[in-house]
Amino acid sequence: MTIDLKTIKHISKLSRISVDDEKAKKLEGDLNSIFEFIEKLNELKTKDIEPLTSIAETTLKFRSDEVKSKNIKNQILKNSPEKNEDFFVVPKVVE
C-alpha cells in the first residue's frame, strides 16, 4: 500500500494539520517507509482471531448518579487562549 500526495492531503485535512507541498513530499517518503514496515502484518492469518478489546481483564466499573463536580468556571476558562469571563471564544466557522 503506497501513500500518495493526494492521500497525504486527505489525511492532513481529517487530522486538521496543514501541510505545505514541501512537507507533504517529505511525509510521503516517511510514511511510505513506515507503512512498508507495517505491511509485515499481512503475513499473518487472523480470520478467526478475536481482537483484543481490553488488556485489563475486568468489566466497566459504574459510578453513582451524584453531582460531585461543582461550578469551576474560573478553572475551566483559566487556560483559555482568548480571554472571556464566560465563554470559550473561537473564530467563526465558514458558512
Place this chain on the structure above:
Amino acid sequence: MNKENSEYLILRNKNTYEVIIGLEVHAQVTSNSKLFSSSSTKFGAEPNTQVSLVDAAFPGMLPVINEFCVKQAIKTGIGLKAHINKRSVFDRKNYFYADLPQGYQISQFKYPIVGEGIVILDMPNGQKEVGIERLHLEQDAGKSIHDIDPQNTLVDLNRSGVALMEIVSKPDLRSPDEVNVYIKKLRSIMRYLGTCDGNMQEGSLRADVNVSVRIKGSDKLGTRCEIKNVNSIKFMQMAIHYEANRQVDLIEDGKNINQETRLFDTKKNETRSMRSKEDAHDYRYFPDPDLLPLEVTDDFIKKIKSDIPELPDEKKKRFIEKFKLSPYEATILVSDIETSKYFEDVIKESDVKLATNWITGELFAVLNDQNLEISKSPVSSKNLSKLINLIKDGTISGKIAKTVFEIMMDGDIDPQKIVEKKGLKQESDPKAIEALIKKVISDNPEKVKEYKSGKDKLFGFFVGQVMKASDGKANPQLVNDILKKKL
C-alpha cells in the same frame, strides 16, 4: 400531494411517489449527572458553570460511566419492546468542532446497548408498527453560539457530556402525520418511564430526519438525505414536505439525488445543503481504549424490568377492557403520563364516563386555550372529581356544572363551596317544580293554547321559562317529566 386512503403521496406527471422516512431521535437522558462525568445536567445554568475537567477534555482526564444512565437506556429499550444487549462497546466518533472538546464523541457504533424493537402507532385508519433498529448511549456536545459576537463563535460546554439516547427507527414511516404520531408516542413512552422528559423547547428531544422517495410499488430504496437537528414536530413535518418534493422534482428532471446532509431553514421553510460540513465525513470509529466493554447481567436487567410502570399500550388495553372506553377515548387518555395519572386520580372516586367526557372535553379545551400542560391544570383532579360527583348525585345539573367549572378555574376552588356560596343547588323537589310549572302555565295562557293545538316546539319554551324562573336550578329531567304531565 394526494391523500388517497389517507396515504401521503406525491403526484407528478403521471408518476406517483411515496416518501420513505427514518428518524434518528436524540433523547436527553433524565439523570442528575452526565454520562461520563459527575457534573450537573440541570437546564438553564449560566454558561460553563456545569463543566468539569473531564467535560472540557483537559489533558489526562478520563471518562467514568454513570450507572443510572445505563439503567435508563435499558429501561427505554424495554419500553420499546427491544432486545437488550448484555455486552456493548463504547466507540469514539472522531471529528473536529468547537463544541466537541475531546475532538471525538464517545458513542456506540458496532455494539449498541439496545437492539431491535417496535413502536405501535395509533393512526386514524388503524394501528401501525414502526420498527426500531437500535438504541445507543452517547455524549451530547456543547453549544456554539454564533450570534452574540459578530467576529467569533462563543462556546458553552454545559451540555458537553450529557447522556443522550439515540433511537434509530427503521425506514418504516411514510408521512408527516406518521412522524407526528411516532414522535409523540416515543416521547410518551419515555415520559412514562421517566427516562427522558421529552421537552423539545429545552432541547431534550431532537431528531435527524432521513428522507427518500420512490415510485409507489417499487421495492428499492431511493437515495436519502439527512436533515439534521430538527427540534420541533412542526418543523419535522415541514422539512419532510419540502424535502420530499425537492427530491421528486429532481427525479422528474432526470437529475440525481446526492446523498447529503441538510439543514432545515426555519425562516425560509426549506432544506438546504450544509456547505460548512466537510464533504468527507470519516468518523474513524474505534473502541474507546479508556473504557472497557460494558457488560450487564440478566439480574441487572430483570431488576430494571420489575421497575417498569404500566406503559401506554398496556394501559390503553386495560382502559378499554375495564372501563369500557372507546379506543379513541383510551388513546387520548393514555397519550401522556400526566394525563393518565390525572384521569386515574379522578376516577378513583367518581364516574368513569363523566370523567372521560369532562377531561377530554371541558378540561382539554381550557388547557389548549391557555396553553397549559395538564400538570399545570388550574383545576386539580381532586376537585374535578368532586364536581363530577355533584353532577352524578344530582346536586347540580350538567349545565350548572359548566358554570361552576369556570369559577373553579380561578384558584382551584372546591366546587362544593361554590355551589353552596352561590346557591346553585339543583332544585329536585317535585312539589317545588310543580309550583313553578303551575306559575309558568298560568302566566302564559296563549302559549298553552298554541301548544295544545299542535305547536309541539313550544315545549322548549315552557322548559326555558321554568328554568328561568328557577334561575337555572330546576332539575331538567324532572321539569321535563312534570311539564309533560301538566300540559
Place this chain on the structure above:
Amino acid sequence: MSDITSQTLSEIIKNIKEKKISSQEVTKAFVDRSEKSKLLNAFITEDFSTALEKSKIFDDKPNFDLKLPGVPMAIKDLFCTNGIKTTAGSKILNNFIPTYESTVSQNIWNEGAILLGKLNCDEFAMGSSNETSFFGNVQNPINQNLVPGGSSGGSSSALAGNLTPVTIGTDTGGSIRQPASFTGTVGLKPTYGSCSRYGIVAFASSLDQAGPMSKDVRDCSLLLEVISTYDRKDSTSIDFKRNNYSSELTNNIKGKKIGIPNEYRIDGMPKEIEELWSKGIEYVKDCGAEIIDISLPHTNYALATYYIVAPAEASSNLARYDGVKYGFRSIGKNLIDMYEKTRSEGFGDEVKRRIMIGTYVLSSGYYDAYYLKAQKVRKLIKNDFDEAYKKVDAILTPSTPSSAFKIGEKTNDPVSMYLNDIFTVPVNLAGLPAISIPGGLDAKGYPLGLQIIGKAFDEQNILNIAFAMEEKINFKNKITDWWIK
C-alpha cells in the same frame, strides 16, 4: 556519609529518618547540582525555590512515618502538576498550567516527597531518544552527545546524573526501560492497570503506564508501592491486592523458572547484546533459578502492531489539542484555519507523523486491514505470553538492541528509530510488567540493560529476580560529571 546526590533513595530516607541529614540539606544538594547541570537540559521547569521552602516546612514538622519523608524529586513533564507548568515536551502545551494533579504524582506528594521540577521528554512521549522535545535534546550523563533514550530521557538523564534521587516516567513502548538501559539505571513498567492514568497526558491509552525509575531495585520497589494504587477516576484501573514491594523484596529466587525466548535472537543482533544476554542467563542460574527455552512465535510482528495501535490511539487522544480550551493557539481566519495552523505549528514532526499514521489506519476502508488486524495480532502476542507462562515464572531478554547512540544519528530515519523498541514493545502490547536493570557495559563503555518480564500483577517476582541479579552483576555506573565545569 557519601555525597548526598550519589546516595540511593533508600539511603537518603534512612539518613533523613535518623536525622543525619535534613530535608533542606538534601533538597539544597540536588538543587545546587541541578543548577550546575543545565547542559544536560534535563529540566523543562525548575521549581527550586518552592522546593527549598517546602523542605523547610517539612523539617519544621517532620513526619517520619511517610514513605518518602522530605525527599526531593523531579518528575517527567507528562504528569499534570497543580499550579506547575506541564508541557508534555510540546509547544502546544508550552504555557499550560494544570489546576489539578495526576493521581500518581499526588500519591508521591502524599508520602512526603517534594517537587524539584518537571523533566524533559520526547514530545507527547513519542520518541526513543528525547530528540523530539520542543525544549531541545537531553544529554546522557554517560558521555557527551549521547542520547539518554526516550521518551523519558529527561528522567533517565536527571537520575543518572544525580539531579534527583529517584523519578517517575511513563512507558508506552519502552519509554522507561529503554532510557534506563541507555543510562545504566533501573526502570520498571508495571502491569497495565496498576498505576492510574488519571492526570497523565495521554499518548496511547491501552499501552501507557507510569513507572518508577531509580538507581537500584530496592528504590524501585519502594516507589512502586507508592504509585501503584486503584483509582476510580480511571476506568482501566484494576483493583487487585498489591504487595508491599519493598518489604517483601528478597534475593531468594531458587527454583524460579526463567524463560529465554528464542525469537528475541533477532537477525543481525550485535555480538555484545548476545554476550550480555548469555551473561544474564549465567547470573540467573547462579541465583538458583532454572533456565527454560521458550517460544514467543509472534514476536516479530510486535513492532508493526505497535506502530499501528499506538499512533491510532494517539491520533484520537491528541485531537483535543485544538487551541480552543488551553495551550497554544495560532491565528486563523476561520475555525478550520485556526485548527490547521495551531496543530501544524504546535506539534513537532514526529508527533505529526504519528497522528497521520494513526488517522490513516483508522480511516474508512483501512480500519479492517490495519487497526482491526493489529488488535488481532495483539491477541496472538498476548496468547504467546500466556502459553509461555504455563511453563515459566518470568522471561529474561536484553532491554535494547544497542547502547546509547549519538544525538542526531537516527533522526533522519524514523524506522531505524522505531527498532530501538524491539524488545520492549511486546510487553506493552500484552499489558505485562517488566523491569530493566543495568547488565553490563559495551565495548565503548556504555551501559546495556537486561529486561525481566513478568506475569500480570506479578511485580514482586520480577523485582526479586532483578534484586538477585543486581547483586551478582554488581554494576557501578561511571558518571564523570563531564557537563559540570
